[in-house]
Amino acid sequence: xxxxxxxxxxxxxxxxxxxxxxxxxxxxxxxxxxxxxxxxxxxxxxxxxxxxxxxxxxxxxxxxxxxxxxxxxxxxxxxxxxxxxxxxxxxxxxxxxxxxxxxxxxxxxxxxxxxxxxxxxxxxxxxxxxxxxxxxxxxxxxxxxxxxxxxxxxxxxxxxxxxxxxxxxxxxxxxxxxxxxxxxxxxxxxxxxxxxxxxxxxxxxxxxxxxxxxxx
Amino acid sequence: xxxxxxxxxxxxxxxxxxxxxxxxxxxxxxxxxxxxxxxxxxxxxxxxxxxxxxxxxxxxxxxxxxxxxxxxxxxxxxxxxxxxxxxxxxxxxxxxxxxxxxxxxxxxxxxxxxxxxxxxxxxxxxxxxxxxxxxxxxxxxxxxxxxxxxxxxxxxxxxxxxxxxxxxxxxxxxxxxxxxxxxxxxxxxxxxxxxxxxxxxxxxxxxxxxxxxxxxxxxxxxxxxxxxxxxxxxxxxxxxxxxxxxxxxxxxxxxxxxxxxxxxxxxxxxxxxxxxxxxxxxxxxxxxxxxxxxxxxxxxxxxxxxxxxxxxxxxxxxxxxxxxxxxxxxxxxx
Amino acid sequence: xxxxxxxxxxxxxxxxxxxxxxxxxxxxxxxxxxxxxxxxxxxxxxxxxxxxxxxxxxxxxxxxxxxxxxxxxxxxxxxxxxxxxxxxxxxxxxxxxxxxxxxxxxxxxxxxxxxxxxxxxxxxxxxxxxxxxxxxxxxxxxxxxxxxxxxxxxxxxxxxxxxxxxxxxxxxxxxxxxxxxxxxxxxxxxxxxxxxxxxxxxxxxxxxxxxxxxxxxxxxxxxxxxxxxxxxxxxxxxxxxxxxxxxxxxxxxxxxxxxxxxxxxxxxxxxxxxxxxxxxxxxxxxxxxxxxxxxxxxxxxxxxxxxxxxxxxxxxxxxxxxxxxxxxxxxxxxxxxxxxxxxxxxxxxxxxxxxxxxxxxxxxxxxxxxxxxxxxxxxxxxxxxxxxxxxxxxxxxxxxxxxxxxxxxxxxxxxxxxxxxxxxx
Numbered sequence: 001x002x003x004x005x006x007x008x009x010x011x012x013x014x015x016x017x018x019x020x021x022x023x024x025x026x027x028x029x030x031x032x033x034x035x036x037x038x039x040x041x042x043x044x045x046x047x048x049x050x051x052x053x054x055x056x057x058x059x060x061x062x063x064x065x066x067x068x069x070x071x072x073x074x075x076x077x078x079x080x081x082x083x084x085x086x087x088x089x090x091x092x093x094x095x096x097x098x099x100x101x102x103x104x105x106x107x108x109x110x111x112x113x114x115x116x117x118x119x120x121x122x123x124x125x126x127x128x129x130x131x132x133x134x135x136x137x138x139x140x141x142x143x144x145x146x147x148x149x150x151x152x153x154x155x156x157x158x159x160x161x162x163x164x165x166x167x168x169x170x171x172x173x174x175x176x177x178x179x180x181x182x183x184x185x186x187x188x189x190x191x192x193x194x195x196x197x198x199x200x201x202x203x204x205x206x207x208x209x210x211x212x213x214x215x216x
Numbered sequence: 217x218x219x220x221x222x223x224x225x226x227x228x229x230x231x232x233x234x235x236x237x238x239x240x241x242x243x244x245x246x247x248x249x250x251x252x253x254x255x256x257x258x259x260x261x262x263x264x265x266x267x268x269x270x271x272x273x274x275x276x277x278x279x280x281x282x283x284x285x286x287x288x289x290x291x292x293x294x295x296x297x298x299x300x301x302x303x304x305x306x307x308x309x310x311x312x313x314x315x316x317x318x319x320x321x322x323x324x325x326x327x328x329x330x331x332x333x334x335x336x337x338x339x340x341x342x343x344x345x346x347x348x349x350x351x352x353x354x355x356x357x358x359x360x361x362x363x364x365x366x367x368x369x370x371x372x373x374x375x376x377x378x379x380x381x382x383x384x385x386x387x388x389x390x391x392x393x394x395x396x397x398x399x400x401x402x403x404x405x406x407x408x409x410x411x412x413x414x415x416x417x418x419x420x421x422x423x424x425x426x427x428x429x430x431x432x433x434x435x436x437x438x439x440x441x442x443x444x445x446x447x448x449x450x451x452x453x454x455x456x457x458x459x460x461x462x463x464x465x466x467x468x469x470x471x472x473x474x475x476x477x478x479x480x481x482x483x484x485x486x487x488x489x490x491x492x493x494x495x496x497x498x499x500x501x502x503x504x505x506x507x508x509x510x511x512x513x514x515x516x517x518x519x520x521x522x523x524x525x526x527x528x529x530x531x532x533x534x535x536x537x538x539x540x541x542x543x544x545x546x547x548x549x550x
Numbered sequence: 551x552x553x554x555x556x557x558x559x560x561x562x563x564x565x566x567x568x569x570x571x572x573x574x575x576x577x578x579x580x581x582x583x584x585x586x587x588x589x590x591x592x593x594x595x596x597x598x599x600x601x602x603x604x605x606x607x608x609x610x611x612x613x614x615x616x617x618x619x620x621x622x623x624x625x626x627x628x629x630x631x632x633x634x635x636x637x638x639x640x641x642x643x644x645x646x647x648x649x650x651x652x653x654x655x656x657x658x659x660x661x662x663x664x665x666x667x668x669x670x671x672x673x674x675x676x677x678x679x680x681x682x683x684x685x686x687x688x689x690x691x692x693x694x695x696x697x698x699x700x701x702x703x704x705x706x707x708x709x710x711x712x713x714x715x716x717x718x719x720x721x722x723x724x725x726x727x728x729x730x731x732x733x734x735x736x737x738x739x740x741x742x743x744x745x746x747x748x749x750x751x752x753x754x755x756x757x758x759x760x761x762x763x764x765x766x767x768x769x770x771x772x773x774x775x776x777x778x779x780x781x782x783x784x785x786x787x788x789x790x791x792x793x794x795x796x797x798x799x800x801x802x803x804x805x806x807x808x809x810x811x812x813x814x815x816x817x818x819x820x821x822x823x824x825x826x827x828x829x830x831x832x833x834x835x836x837x838x839x840x841x842x843x844x845x846x847x848x849x850x851x852x853x854x855x856x857x858x859x860x861x862x863x864x865x866x867x868x869x870x871x872x873x874x875x876x877x878x879x880x881x882x883x884x885x886x887x888x889x890x891x892x893x894x895x896x897x898x899x900x901x902x903x904x905x906x907x908x909x910x911x912x913x914x915x916x917x918x919x920x921x922x923x924x925x926x927x928x929x930x931x932x933x934x935x936x937x938x939x940x941x942x943x944x945x946x947x948x949x950x951x952x953x954x955x956x957x958x959x960x961x962x963x964x965x966x967x968x969x970x971x972x973x974x975x
Contacts, residue, residue, distance in 0.1 A: 029621035036407035050818035050848035112336035115854035122887040130911035153524035154303035195920030198942040437663035439675035
């Protein structure tokens with residue numbers, strides 16, 4: 001039963017989800033909304049599982065003095081700080097000017113932006129390593145990268161300003177993005193869409209069940 | 217020196233640096249700092265000479281460490297922020313499409329803007345948001361703002377407060393509820409879009425500040441997407457432009473343009489070429505091109521110099537990488 | 551057809567007071583009589599020769615119909631543009647008026663919405679199913695200042711109706727999708743059956759999956775950890791399910807080799823599922839004792855917080871092997887480059903097209919798109935799963951043929967095959 005009930009729920013919900021796309025009549029037109037609401041509710045309650053797990057693991061690290069337990073202290077402190085400040089401010093905790101808002105604007109926002117900004121550095125180091133003229137295909141890739149990178153910024157047109165408009169780097173970059181790039185993206189997306197349908201069908205029919213734990 | 221000691225020293229340096237920058241900022245020393253043309257030229261030449269030296273060293277067999285790459289990227293992004301060099305901006309077709317879509321709308325048309333990003337990607341998307349909203353108000357369009365990301369509506373508020381500092385915008389006397397409405401965030405990702413297809417109000421009973429939907433003259437009569445003349449989606453991931461296209465555009469025939477982070481943008485070209493997206497602003501350059509068309513010098517135009525620089529430096533490092541590769545290849549053959 | 555004129559600004563009234571008084575006394579009774587059949591509020595009855603001159607011609611030929619293929623409750627109103635709806639013309643917007651029928655009694659016309667000039671369609675989404683409605687469209691000329699209407703001159707069309715809305719049981723606009731789904735699912739089910747019947751199916755080699763063994767083995771040899779990152783999305787994403795499925799196989803190998811497998815996750819539901827999967831895998835290979843509760847643990851739902859957390863763990867603990875299997879966004883390169891910098895062997899798999907280039911650049915092996923979904927079939931070699939892959943391939947063949955045929959037909963201007971794939975009408 002432990003396996004059958006989830007399989008049954010998955011099957012019914014999956015089929016209803018497919019049907020509601022084609023049937024505009026009640027109750028099918030509302031089912032999508034009901035299911036998504038239920039998922040949101042379940043996921044919202046499940047946040048506690050995650051939060052408690054994080055706290056449990058972090059406290060264990062601190063009490064058992066595992067390696068790098070100092071970081072666990074930081075996690076616990078930050079978690080408690082945000083939670084306590086949020087609860088203390090009550091319903092309007094997200095309003096401008098509250099302490100929670102201050103933490104959000106001046107701690108959370110810069111930290112997130114910093115992590116995102118690291119991408120700029122990593123793109124450079126990855127390009128430095130990956131774009132090498134190892135063989136014919138890699139050389140093509142390298143060439144495309146070159147043209148797009150220069151064509152996407154005004155410098156490209158400064159360098160090729162003497163050429164007719166349609167031959168300038170910005171036009172070349174646009175062409176690469178609009179045609180070869182899009183063609184490749186589409187091919188991958190079609191493959192992915194088919195893979196999604198096939199996987200979803202396996203899940204709905206209960207053929208794929210290893211995500212429920214174990215093999216068969 | 218032990219790793220721990222190095223870590224501590226690094227943290228100390230960063231802390232001191234941050235404090236110094238903060239003091240300079242609050243004392244006002246930092247504002248208005250700008251390199252003169254000569255200094256800018258010297259800096260640019262110095263960076264490229266340094267890159268040349270690295271290339272020569274690489275050819276002689278001294279491989280460059282990735283931290284050096286990082287250092288150069290940091291300089292090439294940070295220093296141009298203090299330079300004042302104008303660049304000629306070439307507008308691409310997809311950006312022009314967004315601009316034309318807005319320009320073609322009759323005054324009073326309703327534009328829906330979904331803010332589907334958070335502060336992390338704000339540096340890239342906020343300039344787009346500001347120039348797009350600005351253009352809408354300049355054209356007397358009515359703007360309805362919402363977010364599928366929790367922090368999205370907050371970004372919209374920030375964008376509004378920035379553009380309202382401008383005298384031209386102040387003169388427009390934009391009124392909340394009549395010219396502009398922020399419906400706030402609604403959880404549920406693409407399901408929100410789907411339900412908006414039949415009824416906006418079922419998803420947004422109250423706006424961002426808690427006013428009832430029916431009390432807002434601008435949206436009172438807005439039932440679903442058929443009452444929206446154009447929409448623009450600022451997206452940094454999921455849920456974002458892809459979901460809007462799949463649900464609102466494909467199923468409800470909404471007219472839509474996208475503003476995406478540079479990382480996301482390549483994927484959107486598939487929808488652009490198929491006509492599902494009417495226009496696309498990709499990354500900082502898309503933002504700068506839009507500002508150019510809207511005849512407004514905003515953040516994207518300003519930051520473009522950094523982007524140009526960074527691209528040049530990455531191109532230089534790709535050349536250096538290939539130099540290293542060919543050298544090692546030749547050595548192996550020998 | 552009637553004309554209504556309305557003024558609101560007092561200064562205007564004062565200036566033309568005498569003229570207005572005269573007009574009201576002389577003309578108003580006539581106008582009021584005319585309007586008896588009409589249902590606009592009486593306070594709007596103000597006539598003025600200037601405003602009359604400003605009044606646009608009404609919209610023509612209004613038609614109404616129940617919006618097809620919907621759940622009911624919507625009526626589509628169409629009209630022909632007012633002759634004054636031209637650039638700089640007098641028709642500046644259209645207002646839609648509606649009257650409903652309650653117990654067979656026609657009610658008054660009330661305003662239900664407006665659209666800007668140039669529009670010829672309005673969808674009334676508040677039309678209760680199975681109730682009769684009548685519609686009129688009004689052309690409006692107006693002047694407003696500071697969002698306050700100073701004057702307004704309007705003219706109404708003939709009424710259209712009655713019309714009722716009703717719900718349908720099938721959305722015929724989606725018939726093409728329906729056929730597509732049936733064909734694709736048909737192929738998949740057919741080949742699953744074939745496979746069950748014992749037909750041998752070929753599957754090409756997928757380098758990234760062949761390397762799973764080697765990657766787990768290397769971690770064992772080095773006595774270091776394996777990190778498994780099942781993406782940053784929740785269990786409602788099929789990529790996450792695919793990631794968790796592969797996790798089961800990796801966990802089995804890790805249990806056999808007695809290598810420490812660590813799974814930091816970013817969603818609570820993934821935490822629960824991944825725990826279950828890893829535990830089952832350890833039990834399946836006879837090592838339930840080796841499984842530890844904190845092997846699978848939660849970090850944060852926040853995208854960059856999660857990336858920062860994993861980067862920290864990677865730099866400090868230097869795992870020998872890192873798997874990234876699932877849905878990733880901008881954090882993909884941040885994770886993969888950090889893993890690359892410590893020299894870990896990295897195998898990635900995602901169906902996010904925008905992140906694939908990053909994984910390809912930073913990882914040793916990358917499962918591209920559908921390979922991620924094929925992984926569970928590949929690793930288990932279960933006939934039913936392999937059969938579904940074959941069905942999927944047949945679907946791909948159909949699409950390929952459609953692309954080639956469509957390109958040829960359209961190039962020679964014979965027929966636009968893409969029409970077949972358009973969903974909205």
